[in-house]
Each structure stands twice: as structure tokens, then as C-alpha cells.
Amino acid sequence: MRKILATLVALLVIALALPAHATAPPGLPGDLTSTEVSFRGGGDLELRGSVISPAAATAGRPGVVLVHGAGTGTRREKLLAEAVAFARQGMSVLVYDKRSVGYSLFKRSYAQLAEDALGAVGTLRRQPGVDPAKVGIWGLSEGGWVAPIAAGRSTDIAFVILVGANALSPLRQQSWATAAGLRKAGVGGSLVDRAEPSLYRVIADGGMFPEPKHDPVPFLAKVRQPVLGIWGVHDLLTPPRETPPIMAEALEDGGNRRYAFRFFADADHAAHLTPDGGVTRLPELAPGYAELVGTWVREATSGRAPVAQVSGPDPVQASDSFGMPPTAWWESAAMQLVVVVLLLVAFGGYPVVALVRRVRRRAAVTPVKAARLASAGGLVALLGGFAYLLYLVMTGGKLSVPGPMAGDRPILWLALQAIAVATVAAAAVTAAAVARARQAGPRGERVRLGLLVAGGVVFVPWALYWGLLLP
Known part of the structure; x- marks a missing residue:
């Protein structure tokens, strides 16, 4: 029995261990080879990757480490198209699985991710x-x-290639990206002009947006290596017209003029082909992208990197990014939470009291019909408004799907706005009824209606701030 148990345990250990090692990128073309590697990243975390090289690789070849975009634990296969394309340009390419430890939707450190990348660079060297x-x-x-x-931390890095990179803060970039995606879908008005940026500011103020104010300019100014910047003209995640000049100025302020910027037609944020202006990403890289990387790397590593070179078609950017100033006290995350709780109590208290009365079989009170509408409308506008905004933010920038439209307004947003207007009107009618019945009716009922009216008063500036009462 012991031998059987020992055998089962051994088999289980082997089964559990296999996925961690059998992670070579699938479907690798026959003209390329792959070598599995592991290395230590920030915080001494072990990371695993693959080094993809030409099968007939020559000695003394260049190498490049691929660093993922945003995402927790992104697998190396996500960048397999780039790895294959660059390896076919005569390079060895290290692509690794991104960390999930210490990285999440609400927490991450670019400095720690840089340590991961440096660990990969040391391994590839x-x-x-x-x-x-x-x-x-x-x-x-x-x-x-x-x-x-x-x-900026290591002279072991011979060159830098940036694709869809941003010279703005993450908070400003992401707010612009979501707005750009909504505008691409035809959305205009208060949803995109007021509600969406307000939500991002409140999220950041509440500590739920990681690295919101990271300033990339000082770090760019420390880069001494040759830099190749690549953007698709239909980038909906990075402002493609604003970023390159800021990046060039930062590099030149640091004394680095060995940079080349290239824009690719019919390409999206990742320099992949897009058939619809950046909304859909095709598997294929933009024509000439991989060849440009191969040629530029050979020039950069032989001391012939281009100087202050910018080429390609003009990028498409329908709107400018906007500044994200710190929240005032009255719009802070803490104050927003207080207001939400007050509104929930004010609007939710009305039906709760009615339910309690029914359960206790107390005598019914002649209802104020407008009060029912104010209560229900306020709750729907409050909870529905936040749910809809969070849905747009979580679906992310260019992938935002606002739903059916009426002109340049999502029908759902128009419905929430109509409910907000009805709530204010019903609260006003309720206030008039309370004033007329000041000396009449049970005291408890007057308190309940008074609380509802107070909620309506607070609701007006809240709904204005979030764009529910704006066109």
C-alpha cells in the first residue's frame, strides 16, 4: 500500500510540475528554435520565458527582450507574432510570462517590472x-x-524600441483612451465630456488606479541608448499625435538625439493591421514593421543609429488628451462615498419604512405619489449610473461598447438622464406636499418625506457633477 501511495504521489508531483516547464510557445515555425529559460525578476521572483532564434543562427547576433503591455500574468504567447517576426530578422528574442505576483488591476510597480526586464536582459546576454x-x-x-x-538603470541595454508608448501619465492616458474609444463609437455629450473623466479622477483619488501620476519624461531623459519609436496611425490607446513630440523633447533634453520615430498606416496601438481604424486588431503586423526593426537594430548596434528621424503618415487623433488635476475636497473619493451613502439612505429609506409598516401591520398612510417616483428614480439613477460608467471603464478604451445609440447619445445614458430629471421633478413635488402638510399627518411620515426631499436636494449637484443633468 505504501508503494502504491508513493507511486501516486510521485505521479501527482510530475503532473503538477509538467505545466510549469512545458511552456514553449506552440506552433513555432520550423525555421526557428526555442530554448526555455528562467531568471529572477524584481523581489527575487522566478520568471520563465523562451529564447526564440533562427535555426541557422550566426554567432555574434543581436538579441532583444520583449516587455508586455498591461495585464496580469500575460502569457508569452501574446507576443509570439512579434517574437517570430524579429527572430526571422536574425535576432534572438526572449519573451517571458509576465508576473502576477505584486501586479493586479489596482496595484503594480513600473520599477519592479523594470527589474523583471533587467533580469531577462541578463539572461539573454x-x-x-x-x-x-x-x-x-x-x-x-x-x-x-x-x-x-x-x-536608464543599466548600460547592459544596447538599444530601446518602444511601440505604442506614451509620454503622458497613466491616468491621463487611460482617461483619454476610454474617451477616444467612446468617440470612435460615435458618443458625444456629457457622458464622454464629464462623467468618464470624473470617474477616473475619483478612482485615482481612492487609490484604485495604480501608478496614476507616473511621469515618464524624467526617465526618458535618462535614456542614453538609441531609441526607435513606433506607432500605428490609428492608435486608440496612446495619443499618437501628442506623445512623439514630448518624447523627442525629453530625449533631447537628456542629450540623446539618436532616435527614430516611425508611423505605420492601417495599424493600431500594437502596430498590428486594423481594418476599422483601430477598433479591431488583426494577427498580422503592419507591413515593413519587422523589417524596420531588423534594419534599425543592425544600424544601432554598429554605431550608425539614425539621428532625430521622423517618418510615416500623419497619425489620426480626433481629440486632445486632457489634464487630470487633483480632486477638490467636495469631489474626493471620500466625499463621493459619503454622498452616495446619504442618497442611498434618503431614497432607500422611503420603501424600507413602507415595508416595515406592512410587516408590522400598522395603519397605512396616504402616500404621496411623487415620493414613490423620487425614491425609485433616485435609486435607479444612482446605482444605474455608476454601474454603466464602471462597465465602460472596465471594458477599456477602444473596446467600450456603449450600446444602442440615439444620435450621439447611448440610449441607456439617455434613459438614466431622463430618470434623473424625473427624480428632481418628483422631489420638488414631494417638497411642496410636505410644506402643505407641515401641521398634518403623522410625525414619522413627515420625517420620512423630509429625508426624501433632502435627498433630492443633494441629488441635484451630484447629478450635475456626473453629467446626468447636463446635455
Whole structure:
């Protein structure tokens, strides 16, 4: 029996261990090879990856480490198209599984992610046939904030490639991205102009937006390596017209003019082809993208990097990004929470008291019909408004689906606005009824109605702030 149990335990251990090691990217073309590696990242966390190289690789070849965009525990397969394309340009490419430890929707550290990238760079520099003096780093989207931090810390990095990178703070970038996605879907008015940026500011004030005020400019100014910046002209996640000039100025302020910026037509945020202006991402890279990387890396690692070069079609950016000033005391996350609780008590107390009376079989009180509408409307506008805004934010920027539209307004948002207007009107009628019945009716009923009216008074500035009472 002991032998059987020992055998079962051994088999279980093997079964559990297999997934951790059998992680080579699937479907690798026959002209490429893959070597599994592991290394230590920030906080001494073990990370695993694959080094993809040409099957007929030559000695002294350059190498590049790929740094993921945003996402918890993103698998290396997400960047397999880039890894294959760059390896076919004669490089060894290290792509690794992104950390999930210490990284989440609400918590992350770009400095720690940079340590992960540096661990990968050190591993790639030790691979057979790779020239350690020719190993660089490639960062996509969020990786565009991480790569400059790593490059500024280590001279082991020979070059930097940034794709869909951002020179703005994460809070400003993400707020613009969600607004750009909504506008791409045809949305206008208070939802995109007022409600969406207000929600981001409150989320950041409440500590639920990681690294909201990270300033990439000082880190870019510390980059001394040659830099290749790549953007798709239909980028809906990074303001493609605003970012490159800021990035160029930061590099030049640091004395670095060895940069080349290139825009690709019919390409999205990741420089993949897009058939619909950035909404849909195709698997294919933009034509000429991989070839540009291969040529530029060879030039950069031989001391012939282009100087202050910008080329390609003009990017498409329908609207400017907007500043995200700190919240005032009355719009802070804490105050918003207080107001929400007050409104829930004011609007929710009316039906709760009625239910308690019915359960206790107390004598019914002649209801104020408008009070019922004010109570129900206030609760729907409050809870429905936040639910809809959070849905738009969580679906993320260019993927936001506002639902059926009436002109440039989502029908759901129009319905919430109509309910908000009805709530204010019903609260006003209820207030008039309370004033007429000041000396009549049970005292408890007057208190209940008075609380409802007070909720209606608070509701007006709250609904104005969130755009429910604005066009």
C-alpha cells in the first residue's frame, strides 16, 4: 500500500510540475528554435520565458527582450507574432510570462517590472551565440513606461524600441483612451465630456488606479541608448499625435538625439493591421514593421543609429488628451462615498419604512405619489449610473461598447438622464406636499418625506457633477 501511495504521489508531483516547464510557445515555425529559460525578476521572483532564434543562427547576433503591455500574468504567447517576426530578422528574442505576483488591476510597480526586464536582459546576454553588447529591450504600451526605466538603470541595454508608448501619465492616458474609444463609437455629450473623466479622477483619488501620476519624461531623459519609436496611425490607446513630440523633447533634453520615430498606416496601438481604424486588431503586423526593426537594430548596434528621424503618415487623433488635476475636497473619493451613502439612505429609506409598516401591520398612510417616483428614480439613477460608467471603464478604451445609440447619445445614458430629471421633478413635488402638510399627518411620515426631499436636494449637484443633468 505504501508503494502504491508513493507511486501516486510521485505521479501527482510530475503532473503538477509538467505545466510549469512545458511552456514553449506552440506552433513555432520550423525555421526557428526555442530554448526555455528562467531568471529572477524584481523581489527575487522566478520568471520563465523562451529564447526564440533562427535555426541557422550566426554567432555574434543581436538579441532583444520583449516587455508586455498591461495585464496580469500575460502569457508569452501574446507576443509570439512579434517574437517570430524579429527572430526571422536574425535576432534572438526572449519573451517571458509576465508576473502576477505584486501586479493586479489596482496595484503594480513600473520599477519592479523594470527589474523583471533587467533580469531577462541578463539572461539573454548569456545565451550562446548572442553578442552581449548587442542586446536591447522592446516595450509595448505599458512596457513603454517600463523599458526607459530599465534602460536608464543599466548600460547592459544596447538599444530601446518602444511601440505604442506614451509620454503622458497613466491616468491621463487611460482617461483619454476610454474617451477616444467612446468617440470612435460615435458618443458625444456629457457622458464622454464629464462623467468618464470624473470617474477616473475619483478612482485615482481612492487609490484604485495604480501608478496614476507616473511621469515618464524624467526617465526618458535618462535614456542614453538609441531609441526607435513606433506607432500605428490609428492608435486608440496612446495619443499618437501628442506623445512623439514630448518624447523627442525629453530625449533631447537628456542629450540623446539618436532616435527614430516611425508611423505605420492601417495599424493600431500594437502596430498590428486594423481594418476599422483601430477598433479591431488583426494577427498580422503592419507591413515593413519587422523589417524596420531588423534594419534599425543592425544600424544601432554598429554605431550608425539614425539621428532625430521622423517618418510615416500623419497619425489620426480626433481629440486632445486632457489634464487630470487633483480632486477638490467636495469631489474626493471620500466625499463621493459619503454622498452616495446619504442618497442611498434618503431614497432607500422611503420603501424600507413602507415595508416595515406592512410587516408590522400598522395603519397605512396616504402616500404621496411623487415620493414613490423620487425614491425609485433616485435609486435607479444612482446605482444605474455608476454601474454603466464602471462597465465602460472596465471594458477599456477602444473596446467600450456603449450600446444602442440615439444620435450621439447611448440610449441607456439617455434613459438614466431622463430618470434623473424625473427624480428632481418628483422631489420638488414631494417638497411642496410636505410644506402643505407641515401641521398634518403623522410625525414619522413627515420625517420620512423630509429625508426624501433632502435627498433630492443633494441629488441635484451630484447629478450635475456626473453629467446626468447636463446635455
